[in-house]
Amino acid sequence: MSESFDGDWLDIREPADARARSFALAERLSAALPARPRLLDLGAGTGSLFRWMAPLLNRAQAWTLVDADASLIERAFDTIAVRALDVGFDISAPSKRVLLVHTPSGAWRVEGLVADLADAPDGLPLGKHDAVVCTAFCDLVSRTWVEGMAARLRLPFYAALNVEGHARFLPPHPADGIVARRFRRDQGRDKGFGGPALGPDAVRAMAAAFRARGFDVTTASSPWRVGRAEARMLSALVDGHAEAAMRRTPRGGTAIRAWTARRHAQIGQGRLRAVVGHRDLLALPGRR
Numbered sequence: 001m002s003e004s005f006d007g008d009w010l011d012i013r014e015p016a017d018a019r020a021r022s023f024a025l026a027e028r029l030s031a032a033l034p035a036r037p038r039l040l041d042l043g044a045g046t047g048s049l050f051r052w053m054a055p056l057l058n059r060a061q062a063w064t065l066v067d068a069d070a071s072l073i074e075r076a077f078d079t080i081a082v083r084a085l086d087v088g089f090d091i092s093a094p095s096k097r098v099l100l101v102h103t104p105s106g107a108w109r110v111e112g113l114v115a116d117l118a119d120a121p122d123g124l125p126l127g128k129h130d131a132v133v134c135t136a137f138c139d140l141v142s143r144t145w146v147e148g149m150a151a152r153l154r155l156p157f158y159a160a161l162n163v164e165g166h167a168r169f170l171p172p173h174p175a176d177g178i179v180a181r182r183f184r185r186d187q188g189r190d191k192g193f194g195g196p197a198l199g200p201d202a203v204r205a206m207a208a209a210f211r212a213r214g215f216d217v218t219t220a221s222s223p224w225r226v227g228r229a230e231a232r233m234l235s236a237l238v239d240g241h242a243e244a245a246m247r248r249t250p251r252g253g254t255a256i257r258a259w260t261a262r263r264h265a266q267i268g269q270g271r272l273r274a275v276v277g278h279r280d281l282l283a284l285p286g287r288r
């Protein structure tokens with residue numbers, strides 16, 4: 001059973017994601033790809049990686065957005081179409097599952113695929129793609145999942161915005177420690193990928209698994225830096241931390257509720273900001 005994600009939350013985080021991602025790693029991926037790259041985006045959600053990376057690739061390209069949640073894929077298509085029109089690109093839809101964005105650098109083809117990725121790469125059309133990419137996805141998966149992917153993949157693998165397990169809300173609050181400890185523990189909850197989620201261990205596990213298979217692995221820090229004016233993002237972060245911290249046990253509930261109320265008051269006063277650690281990873285296959 002896949003973990004569900006709210007499309008509004010994915011939209012709220014998109015600007016912070018876009019600022020956080022490592023350009024250097026994405027440019028390295030771009031340089032390793034052919035003239036018209038075909039990318040398979042796992043857990044694509046509302047398509048925010050496509051919107052960030054397609055202009056960076058800056059050539060004709062084809063994307064397959066894979067997600068278990070059909071409503072997110074539908075929303076991805078709507079958002080991609082609206083944003084393309086907003087910047088003056090034409091769009092066309094040769095079929096219900098395919099959208100074409102006509103840009104001066106060539107056509108960007110986007111296709112949706114609704115699938116449960118619990119057993120990936122089983123069932124994925126790897127032979128029709130030049131890279132597997134994902135964002136905010138690999139901290140949900142298990143060690144077995146990563147090892148299976150590294151063992152079977154012979155394509156570049158790019159995984160951006162994996163949590164590092166530390167978030168700093170400023171100014172400090174006495175209950176920061178309990179919220180952080182509980183939040184970190186919740187990140188290891190089984191998210192439907194055959195074992196505990198890797199959470200903050202995701203990058204270490206991916207780097208070891210891909211290096212063991214001869215891939216050249218590079219990582220880069222990609223923290224969210226959320227400023228005092230970003231009230232919606234800060235509110236969502238505070239609520240997400242409080243909810244995760246309370247999930248397993250109501251113990252400590254009074255301190256966590258006080259933390260949440262204080263953090264919301266600080267957002268209202270324009271006094272709260274946050275830094276959340278993430279890391280991007282790129283694994284390029286060795287020559288055979």
Ligand SMILES: C[S@@+](CC[C@H](N)C(=O)[O-])C[C@H]1O[C@@H](n2cnc3c(N)ncnc32)[C@H](O)[C@@H]1O
Nearest residue numbers: 002003043044045067068069116117118135136
């Ligand atoms: C944190 S969201 C990230 C979405 C998107 N990549 C982004 O950066 O905005 C994780 C995504 O993984 C998808 N997902 C989670 N478990 C899944 C599964 N077992 N199979 C396919 N997709 C899954 C969710 O539906 C969600 O869209």
